[in-house]
Structures are given as structure tokens and as C-alpha cells.
Amino acid sequence: MRTAYITHASSLRHEMGQGHPECAQRVSVIGDRLLAKGLLDFVEAFDATPASEEQLMRAHEARHVAELRARAPREGFVAIDPDTAMNPHTWEAALHAAGAVVQATELVVRGGFKRAFCNVRPPGHHAERGQAMGFCFFNNVAIGIRHALDVLGLQRVALIDFDVHHGNGSEDILAGDERVLMVSTFQSRLYPFSGETPRAANMRNVALAPYSTGDALRRAVIEQWSPALRAFDPQMIFISAGFDAHRDDDMSQLGWSDQDYGWVTQRIVEIADECAQGRIVSTLEGGYDLPALARSAELHLRALLGID
């Protein structure tokens, strides 16, 4: 089984200001951990290619793409919202983060790969059709999904989002697109304060109570995600892999362990093997406690690879 690992140096150059939690070290600690644990021996590594405007506009308004391009600074920072800023490298990093998921999709659908993991930033799942927000500029996973559907001809794909924050951007772009089933868990009453009422029938949103543990995730997966996914019978599965529900992560009040990330990924792999010829593309979203992020991403990749 061939697994692709896609990253890009521009992910390390985009910064949003000193002390910002969505920092370049997030990508480097994952890469360092996978290398130290010998897991990079089991993957084929690729440098991400940038997304084209045509690819971006399968998920975004042309105005949004043009505005971000125009606002990219030559020096210093430009604030997009109170939490989200561009530096001179952001535009390049955002193009490569979106392009990584398109490339991963190509490799998995017609490149002889079964799985792909994109270790890239900026993340994407808060970016709406016309709005950058919440550390996100382009919705990387939605751009990959639209590529699978509109270019590669797939008819049914699933998106699984286990970031602790609701993927409002993915919902904004994909709600009502009957070719997609999106299932997610997120902490209730947390940024971006959406998702408790799904916007369309193709959304299965499971809000988890603050201070709940991985047991609540496991119940959601067994009782809600798995039946919905099996009934939908996807031809491919995308994962918005956020690791910020971890108990060590200050961004939320959920108490997931490293092992919960391995467990949920194993359940996704089982469904992919049943329905989707094993095809999974996973891309990094949140996760801000660097040691917990690195350990959790390791267990996520081990499960994708099928090794203990």
C-alpha cells in the first residue's frame, strides 16, 4: 500500500505574529516526530504544488481570491480578522496548502496511492466561500473535494472533521452538495459558535459537551458517523485532521488522549476499506499544544499506514 506525505517549505514561512498559536513549529514538530519514529520510511514524500486559481474557485468566490492576493503584504503583517493575519509568505503558503490537497487527491484517485497525509499550513476548515477567518485563508479540504468530484469524476465523497472547532467554512461551501456527506465532532459553544443546527441534510454535526473525554467521541463515531457513512457509501474519504480536542491543548475544554486519535483514524480506515477502496486524504487543521500535536499526528499516521 503506497502512502503519500506532502508538505512544503512555505508552510514554515507563513507567520501571524509573535506568540501566535498557529505557528510554523506545528508543521515542523510533526515532521520531526515522524522522522524520529521512522515513519517517513513508510511513505513517499512530495513537495506540494501550488493550487491554480481555477482550483481555488471550485470552492471560493473569485472576489475572495482576488482580495487575498491584493492584501498580501510586501513586509510586516496585514490583519484579516483579530486572529488571522498575512505576512509576505502567507499567499504562497496558502496556495501550497490548498495545492497539497489537490495533489493528494490526484495521487490517491489516479496515481497508485491509497492514502495521503498533508502536513501543511495555513489550515483551511474555517475559510468560507467568500471569507478568510479563524487562521484559515483557503478551504484546502473543500478544494480537494471539489477536484475529486468536478475534475476526477467521483460521485460520492465523505468529509470527516474531528477538529475541536466546527468546520464552518467546509459547511458553508459543501452544504447542499449532495455528492458530499460531511460528518463532524466539535465542542459546543466554542469558536466559531456554529454547527449545532446543521445547514443542510448532507451535514451530520455532533456537538460535544465541554469537559467531555474521548468516550464522547467514540460514542459519536459508533452511533452517528459510522451508520451515516456506511449508508452514504463514499468512493473516497477526506479528513480535516485537527488535534486541538486533546486534553493538553489550551484551545478547548475537551479531554481526548493521543490514543483517541489513533482509534478514530482506525475506524475511518475500516470504513474506507469497506466502501472506498481504502482511499483517504487527510490534511492538518488545528492542534496547538506542540508535544500533544506531534504525538497525536503520529498515531493518526500510524493508523493510516496500518502499522502499530
Ligand SMILES: [Zn+2]
Ligand atoms: Zn480547531
